[in-house]
Amino acid sequence: MIGESGPTISRCSRAGCLHSAQWNVNWRNPRIHGLDRVKVWLACDEHVDYLREYLGARSFPVIVSDLSQSVEVVPDGAGL
Numbered sequence: 243m244i245g246e247s248g249p250t251i252s253r254c255s256r257a258g259c260l261h262s263a264q265w266n267v268n269w270r271n272p273r274i275h276g277l278d279r280v281k282v283w284l285a286c287d288e289h290v291d292y293l294r295e296y297l298g299a300r301s302f303p304v305i306v307s308d309l310s311q312s313v314e315v316v317p318d319g320a321g322l
C-alpha cells in the first residue's frame with residue numbers, strides 16, 4: 243500500500259553493516275563533550291562489542307543499553 247508507514251528500522255552504525263540495530267552504544271569524548279552530551283551509535287548483536295571496544299580503546303566512556311532505553315549521562319570511566 244502506498245504511503246503506509248511501517249515500523250522504523252534502525253540500522254547498525256558499523257560501516258557496511260545492513261543489519262537492524264538491537265543496541266544503543268552511548269558514548270562521549272571527554273575532551274570535547276561536556277557531561278550533558280551523549281553521542282549514540284546504533285549496533286546490531288554482531289557489532290555491539292566491536293563498537294564498544296573501539297570507543298573503549300580511545301578511553302571514551304561508553305554505556306551500552308537496549309535500543310528502547312535512552313541514556314541521559316555517560317559518566318567518566320563508564321564501561322572501562
Ligand SMILES: [Zn+2]
Nearest residue numbers: 254259286289
Ligand atoms: Zn552491525
